[in-house]
Amino acid sequence: MAQVPVSWFLSLSAVLFVLGVAGFVFRRNIITVFMSIELMLNAVNLSFVTFAYQRQAVDAHLFVFFVMVVAAAEAAVGLAIILTVFKNRATLNIDEVDSMKN
Amino acid sequence: MDVILFLIFAAIAVVAAINVVVQTHPISSAVSLIGVMGSLAVLYLLLGAEFIAAAQVIVYAGAVMVLFVFVIMLLNAGAEARVGRSFVASLLGAPVLIALLAVLAWVVERIYPRGTTVHFGGFTGGSAQAVGRALFTTYLLPFEITSILVLIAIIGAVVLARKEID
Amino acid sequence: MQLWLIPILPLAGFLINGLFGRRFSKSLVHTVAVGSVALAFAWVLKTLFGLGELHTAYSEHYFTWIQSGTFAVQCDFSVDRLTAVMLLVVTGVGSLIHIYSIGYMAHEGGYYRFFAYMNLFMFFMLTLVLAANYLVLFVGWEGVGLCSYLLIGFYFDKKFATDAGNKAFIVNRIGDFGFSLAIFYMVRHFGSLDFATVFAKAPSAPESVLTIIGLLLLVGACGKSAQLPLYVWLPDAMAGPTPVSALIHAATMVTAGVYMTARSWAIYTHAPAAMSAIAIMGIATAFFAATIGITQYDIKKVFAYSTVSQLGYMFVGVGCGAFSAGIYHLMTHAFFKALLFLGSGAVIHALSGEQDMRNMGGLRKYTPWTCWTMFCASLAIAGFPFTSGFLSKDAILLAANHSAPWIYWVGTLTAGMTAFYVFRAFFMTFFGEYRGHEHHPHEAPLSMRIPLVILAALSLGGGYLFKVPEFLRQVFPTYEVPEDTGLMLIASSAGIIGILLAYLMYVARPAIPESIAASLDGLYTLVYNKYFVDEIYGAAVVTPVVSGSRAVLWKGMDAGLIDGTVNGVGVVARGVGSVLRLMQSGNIRSYATWVAFGGVLLIVAMGIAGGLR
Numbered sequence: 001m002a003q004v005p006v007s008w009f010l011s012l013s014a015v016l017f018v019l020g021v022a023g024f025v026f027r028r029n030i031i032t033v034f035m036s037i038e039l040m041l042n043a044v045n046l047s048f049v050t051f052a053y054q055r056q057a058v059d060a061h062l063f064v065f066f067v068m069v070v071a072a073a074e075a076a077v078g079l080a081i082i083l084t085v086f087k088n089r090a091t092l093n094i095d096e097v098d099s100m101k102n
Numbered sequence: 103m104d105v106i107l108f109l110i111f112a113a114i115a116v117v118a119a120i121n122v123v124v125q126t127h128p129i130s131s132a133v134s135l136i137g138v139m140g141s142l143a144v145l146y147l148l149l150g151a152e153f154i155a156a157a158q159v160i161v162y163a164g165a166v167m168v169l170f171v172f173v174i175m176l177l178n179a180g181a182e183a184r185v186g187r188s189f190v191a192s193l194l195g196a197p198v199l200i201a202l203l204a205v206l207a208w209v210v211e212r213i214y215p216r217g218t219t220v221h222f223g224g225f226t227g228g229s230a231q232a233v234g235r236a237l238f239t240t241y242l243l244p245f246e247i248t249s250i251l252v253l254i255a256i257i258g259a260v261v262l263a264r265k266e267i268d
Numbered sequence: 269m270q271l272w273l274i275p276i277l278p279l280a281g282f283l284i285n286g287l288f289g290r291r292f293s294k295s296l297v298h299t300v301a302v303g304s305v306a307l308a309f310a311w312v313l314k315t316l317f318g319l320g321e322l323h324t325a326y327s328e329h330y331f332t333w334i335q336s337g338t339f340a341v342q343c344d345f346s347v348d349r350l351t352a353v354m355l356l357v358v359t360g361v362g363s364l365i366h367i368y369s370i371g372y373m374a375h376e377g378g379y380y381r382f383f384a385y386m387n388l389f390m391f392f393m394l395t396l397v398l399a400a401n402y403l404v405l406f407v408g409w410e411g412v413g414l415c416s417y418l419l420i421g422f423y424f425d426k427k428f429a430t431d432a433g434n435k436a437f438i439v440n441r442i443g444d445f446g447f448s449l450a451i452f453y454m455v456r457h458f459g460s461l462d463f464a465t466v467f468a469k470a471p472s473a474p475e476s477v478l479t480i481i482g483l484l485l486l487v488g489a490c491g492k493s494a495q496l497p498l499y500v501w502l503p504d505a506m507a508g509p510t511p512v513s514a515l516i517h518a519a520t521m522v523t524a525g526v527y528m529t530a531r532s533w534a535i536y537t538h539a540p541a542a543m544s545a546i547a548i549m550g551i552a553t554a555f556f557a558a559t560i561g562i563t564q565y566d567i568k569k570v571f572a573y574s575t576v577s578q579l580g581y582m583f584v585g586v587g588c589g590a591f592s593a594g595i596y597h598l599m600t601h602a603f604f605k606a607l608l609f610l611g612s613g614a615v616i617h618a619l620s621g622e623q624d625m626r627n628m629g630g631l632r633k634y635t636p637w638t639c640w641t642m643f644c645a646s647l648a649i650a651g652f653p654f655t656s657g658f659l660s661k662d663a664i665l666l667a668a669n670h671s672a673p674w675i676y677w678v679g680t681l682t683a684g685m686t687a688f689y690v691f692r693a694f695f696m697t698f699f700g701e702y703r704g705h706e707h708h709p710h711e712a713p714l715s716m717r718i719p720l721v722i723l724a725a726l727s728l729g730g731g732y733l734f735k736v737p738e739f740l741r742q743v744f745p746t747y748e749v750p751e752d753t754g755l756m757l758i759a760s761s762a763g764i765i766g767i768l769l770a771y772l773m774y775v776a777r778p779a780i781p782e783s784i785a786a787s788l789d790g791l792y793t794l795v796y797n798k799y800f801v802d803e804i805y806g807a808a809v810v811t812p813v814v815s816g817s818r819a820v821l822w823k824g825m826d827a828g829l830i831d832g833t834v835n836g837v838g839v840v841a842r843g844v845g846s847v848l849r850l851m852q853s854g855n856i857r858s859y860a861t862w863v864a865f866g867g868v869l870l871i872v873a874m875g876i877a878g879g880l881r
Contacts, residue, residue: 003104003105003219003220003221004104004105004108004148004219004220004221005218005219005220006218006219006220007210007211008108008112009108009145009149009220010210011207011210012112012115012116012145014203014206014207014210015116015119015203016115016116016119016138017202017206018199018202018203018206019116019119019120019122019123020119021199021202021860021864022123022199023122023123024857024860025198025199025857025860025861025864026123026857027123028857029128031128031131031132031170031173031174031177032122032128032131033856034170035122035128035131035132035135035170036122036123038135038162038166038167038170039119039122039135039138042138042139042142042162045142045154045158046142046145046146049146049149049151049154050149050220052149052151052225052227052228053149053150053151053218053220053224053225054218056225056227057227058227058228058232058233058236059236059240059241061151061153061154061228061232061233061236062233062236062237062240062241062244064151064154065154065157065233065237066244066248068157068158068161068162069161069248069251069252070248070251071162071166072161072162072165072166072252073251073252073254073255073256074255075166075169075170076169076255076256076258076259077255077258077259077262079169079170079173079259080258080259080260080262080263081262082173082177083173083176083177083262083263084262084263086177092177094856094857095855095857099854198861198864198865198868199864201868202864202867202868205868205871205872205875206871208875209871209875212875
């Protein structure tokens with residue numbers, strides 16, 4: 001067959017998403033955790049674009065656009081927070097940011 | 103031909119994603135993430151989303167990831183240590199993820215057992231012209247609000263990251 | 269006719285004295301109190317004169333109290349000849365005792381409280397007497413029990429007084445339980461509690477039903493009128509002030525049981541078994557209490573046992589079918605027993621609180637009025653010929669002989685004992701040498717002497733003045749007993765022998781009592797300790813109930829079950845909270861894991877619920 005079924009794209013998206021979650025859950029470095037979040041967002045973008053193809057409408061592309069913008073803003077602010085945390089605690093270990101314990 | 107293209111770049115994306123998760127040094131994870139984004143951009147082109155593919159490369163891979171790399175280098179983050187401390191994560195993590203994957207796959211199969219097929223040129227509405235028209239007419243309000251959001255994010259980042267004036 | 273004014277006047281007195289009495293002067297308090305009772309008495313007189321012959325009952329309806337389907341209880345008062353007698357006794361003797369209390373309680377604390385309670389008692393007693401159905405009667409019944417408790421425990425800082433109040437109330441409660449069961453059974457069987465309805469239906473009801481009702485009512489009467497086996501509260505009730513003993517425990521409250529059984533004659537005449545039970549219980553109590561009265565040294569306790577004994581006589585009258593004789597004795601007993609109590613109160617007052625007769629003697633020099641008025645009362649209670657007591661006791665004994673001769677003989681023997689112990693008390697108190705420590709025994713003030721004199725006159729002549737049996741002839745079923753002069757003579761001589769014996773033993777040869785007591789040592793100890801009845805009740809009933817309550821109901825149920833449940837809720841909440849708290853670990857990775865977990869659950873739930881096409 002010369003054509004790719006749409007469900008393959010969605011499965012790819014699911015796999016990338018789960019990998020992102022795995023990174024989020026299992027890694028201890030804050031920056032790596034952030035990057036896993038970006039990975040999850042990308043996976044979701046892929047599924048949105050797939051749906052746009054499926055429905056032959058451009059609206060989903062707009063959604064992807066906005067997700068990207070928000071992800072960029074979030075990355076900026078989040079990294080600023082990491083910088084501040086690093087300045088105060090001199091650690092990038094996410095397990096040590098636990099003042100909310102109990 | 104489209105199939106081969108898809109398979110190659112999907113494989114690259116998955117391998118790079120696994121690398122992101124597995125590597126100990128953050129800089130290696132960042133570079134692998136750039137690889138994921140690049141292959142995703144090609145997949146977008148396959149799906150006819152030209153504008154989005156361009157935006158992905160320019161904004162995501164070009165700006166956001168560069169920001170990440172800058173911060174990693176600024177903080178001089180080293181390789182990660184081995185010891186973990188989250189009991190819940192180590193216990194439930196793998197099973198939950200496998201369950202999540204299974205559930206998502208099942209959902210996909212439910213919705214699209216025999217869906218449409220994708221090929222180059224199957225969707226022509228993803229050009230910059232179409233996206234721009236939709237952005238500035240139908241989606242004008244979200245556009246404006248998002249721009250304010252970006253402004254807030256910039257201010258927040260500046261405030262958080264500056265040195266104290268003493 | 270405004271019958272409601274009769275009880276409401278004392279109630280008004282209670283409210284005024286109860287609410288404001290603390291600020292009143294003593295004279296204002298007793299004016300309000302005595303005035304309300306005297307006004308009630310005057311209103312009774314006016315009502316009775318206005319009602320004329322009273323061949324039929326006169327009733328007034330006030331409001332419907334309970335209305336439930338076909339069962340209704342009205343708040344009605346009614347007056348017939350029986351009610352008239354009771355009203356006169358209650359208000360008349362009540363007024364005299366209230367006047368007496370002015371002098372007696374003059375030096376006691378809580379003056380206004382005393383008069384307030386006495387007025388409240390009058391209200392409830394008059395409600396009881398005027399009631400036209402069993403439920404309103406029961407209201408009065410309970411109310412007088414309450415006032416008895418309040419007044420017995422008047423000196424509430426003394427433990428024996430409050431204990432006596434509790435005992436009176438609790439033992440009364442047992443009787444009230446029987447009464448309540450009788451009421452329930454009456455509602456079930458007759459569908460109504462009105463006297464008119466019940467007594468009209470009684471002749472046609474099955475005898476077993478009537479017997480059960482009669483016996484249950486008898487239980488109630490036993491409790492209120494201190495008969496076997498529920499008499500134990502009355503001697504202890506002497507802990508209250510003497511006017512209380514006179515009014516409540518001699519003249520009025522304890523007679524409520526007799527009144528109630530006499531009122532229910534329609535039930536009893538068709539349930540001969542119940543009537544025999546009444547008579548047997550009455551004579552047994554009379555004899556039993558008289559034996560104890562012989563040995564007591566506290567002057568008020570002697571008269572308390574005497575009251576129990578005389579109430580037994582009244583029940584004998586009722587139980588043998590001579591209802592009017594029982595009521596006749598109720599009236600004369602009110603006169604002479606009230607006088608005996610008031611007189612002993614004057615003696616106690618004269619000796620500043622001494623109640624033990626062993627510390628009295630020769631008081632006729634110091635308190636002549638008290639002495640000779642009590643002499644009149646003693647003659648009356650001993651059944652000395654031609655006193656009022658003689659007439660009423662005679663009527664009862666003749667009726668007893670007519671129905672069951674053995675009751676007559678036991679009754680005569682008891683009459684002899686009655687004469688003996690009353691005159692024993694009289695001689696020990698007023699004759700011989702003064703054995704006490706008080707330096708100035710003084711005569712009672714005028715407010716105390718006047719009622720004594722009036723009651724003395726009534727004790728001697730009241731029986732002739734108020735010929736109750738003729739008056740009540742049309743109320744009760746006809747019961748003609750042939751006059752038997754022989755039996756009358758035997759009964760009277762028993763009384764006279766008792767008087768002479770007492771004179772012999774306590775005036776002429778004072779050494780005899782001790783030698784008799786020594787020779788009959790075991791029997792004497794038994795009788796002196798009241799046959800150990802209180803101790804038996806304590807061990808058999810009171811201790812098991814109290815310790816059972818303490819162990820099971822208090823520790824087991826209240827502390828264990830109920831507190832445990834309530835506290836348990838708190839403990840469980842805390843436990844659940846501390847488990848849930850573990851989720852708040854502060855560890856971001858575990859939060860993420862929970863989120864992912866929740867997400868999976870959500871999608872599965874959506875899928876199951878059919879959210880996915």
